[in-house]
Amino acid sequence: MPLPSLPLRRGWVGAALLGAFLLSxxxxxxxxxxxxxxxxxxxxxxxxxxxxxxxxxxxAPPGPEELSVRTDRAAYVTVIVLPEQRWxxxxxxxxxxxLPQVATxxxxxxxxxxxxxxxxxQVYSVATLTPINLSGAAGRRSVSEVxxxxxxxxxxxxxxxxxxxxxxxxxxxxxxxxISASQPDARVSVAGRPVALLGLGTAVTVPNLPEGSVTxxxxxxxxxxxxxxxxxxxxxxxxxxxxxxxxxxRQGVLRVTSVVRARVTVGGAGVGEVGPGQPLLFPWxxxxxxxxxxxxxxxxxxxxxxxxxxxxxxxxxxxxxPEFVCTGG
Numbered sequence: 453m454p455l456p457s458l459p460l461r462r463g464w465v466g467a468a469l470l471g472a473f474l475l476s477x478x479x480x481x482x483x484x485x486x487x488x489x490x491x492x493x494x495x496x497x498x499x500x501x502x503x504x505x506x507x508x509x510x511x512a513p514p515g516p517e518e519l520s521v522r523t524d525r526a527a528y529v530t531v532i533v534l535p536e537q538r539w540x541x542x543x544x545x546x547x548x549x550x551l552p553q554v555a556t557x558x559x560x561x562x563x564x565x566x567x568x569x570x571x572x573x574q575v576y577s578v579a580t581l582t583p584i585n586l587s588g589a590a591g592r593r594s595v596s597e598v599x600x601x602x603x604x605x606x607x608x609x610x611x612x613x614x615x616x617x618x619x620x621x622x623x624x625x626x627x628x629x630x631i632s633a634s635q636p637d638a639r640v641s642v643a644g645r646p647v648a649l650l651g652l653g654t655a656v657t658v659p660n661l662p663e664g665s666v667t668x669x670x671x672x673x674x675x676x677x678x679x680x681x682x683x684x685x686x687x688x689x690x691x692x693x694x695x696x697x698x699x700x701x702r703q704g705v706l707r708v709t710s711v712v713r714a715r716v717t718v719g720g721a722g723v724g725e726v727g728p729g730q731p732l733l734f735p736w737x738x739x740x741x742x743x744x745x746x747x748x749x750x751x752x753x754x755x756x757x758x759x760x761x762x763x764x765x766x767x768x769x770x771x772x773x774p775e776f777v778c779t780g781g
Contacts, residue, residue: 479618480599482606483576489615492524493579495531498563501621502660506643508622510662514568515623519575521564523556527579530554530586531564532602536571537593547591548598553583569623577617578602580609624662625686631656631668633694638672657689670694701737702762708732710770710778714745726770738762745770745778752776 497516501509521529531551549567556562556579566575574595578586589601606614631640636652643666648656650670661684669679678694708716713727719741726732726745737760744755745768758781760766768780 478595480596480603482599482603483595483616483618485617486612486615488612490525490612491527491579491581491615493521493527493529493577493615493617495519495521495575495577495617495619497619497621502626504626504660504662505645505647505658506661506666507645508624508662510622510624510626512626513570513623515566515573516621517565517568519564519566519577520561521554521556521577521617522559522561523579525558525581527556527581528553528583529556529562529564530578530580530584531566532576532578532586532589532598533566533569534574534576534592534595534598535569536573538571547593548589550586550590553586571624572620572622574618574620576602578606579615579617580606581613582609584609584614622662624664626660627663627684627686628657628659628689629661629666629668629682629684629692630689631658631670631692631694633670633672633678633696635672635675635696638670638675638694638696641669641671642666644669668692668694670696672696674698703735703737704760704762705765706732706734706736706743706758706760707765707767708743708745708770709767710745711772712750712770712776713748714770714776715748717744717746718742733765736760736766743768743778743780745776747776750776754778756780 498518498520499516501511503509530553533549554562584605586602586605589598592598592601632655633650638650640647640650640656642658647658663684663686665681665683668682671677675696676699678696682692708726709731710726711728715725716723716732723734724732740759742755742757744753746753754770754777756768756778758766768778770778
């Protein structure tokens with residue numbers, strides 16, 4: 453006869469929600485829920501995480517502080533907390549913490565305090581029908597090591613007399629971004645999520661962002677999109693200013709040579725002089741334009757229409773045979 457399910461109660465967040473991305477293929481068998489177990493166990497945080505703009509559900513330090521654990525029959529539950537292992541002044545590198553074993557009554561929620569952590573924290577609530585000692589899991593630094601320590605104890609139990617509820621949550625320090633732009637009517641997005649439309653001289657404040665890198669994007673029609681990673685610093689307001697610029701025209705290169713000294717204009721704008729052995733090279737916008745050369749000594753003029761192609765060199769050369777003539781294109 454199948455055991456009754458244990459519904460999640462309002463006011464706390466269960467393993468089914470927070471542990472959704474603890475894929476069974478990544479968790480050792482001793483730490484997974486056992487479908488044929490004689491005892492059912494569910495665990496969740498007593499308070500819900502903060503839903504941030506980035507779409508992440510996080511707890512501010514010190515974390516959820518308490519879990520609610522229930523079983524469908526009298527049992528003994530040992531909670532193992534595995535913090536994210538990072539080296540640094542603010543990060544735990546002590547490995548798993550094994551909390552004192554507690555006795556449960558059928559269907560009654562039991563509050564269990566959990567230690568403060570930072571980062572992704574995995575919690576395994578191991579329920580058994582008889583008392584066990586899981587102190588061997590203390591200090592283990594990986595899920596596989598914790599799994600082996602649990603298996604070393606539970607494999608001696610009768611079949612079906614143990615079960616596990618797994619959940620994962622993230623604890624992150626939070627910071628704030630204050631975003632402004634050089635142009636009004638600019639659309640602001642953070643981590644791909646729309647935030648606001650900026651007015652002239654205004655800024656938008658985005659609070660409660662998890663520390664670390666996040667991409668800020670500012671867009672306005674007719675301007676190049678501004679999109680860069682920005683570091684969110686804990687407990688600080690970081691100013692972000694987006695300088696929006698008009699797109700630069702695609703450019704090629706014009707190369708002008710002449711057998712006599714001559715002044716060069718392109719599209720009516722003077723660009724310099726050329727002479728024997730002194731070619732003139734300069735970038736120019738893509739498209740058609742008129743290139744005109746005026747001989748310095750004689751005043752003779754020659755005009756040629758050229759098409760400048762992006763990333764290519766377009767040449768214009770001028771000779772005197774006997775007239776001053778320019779060709780190219």
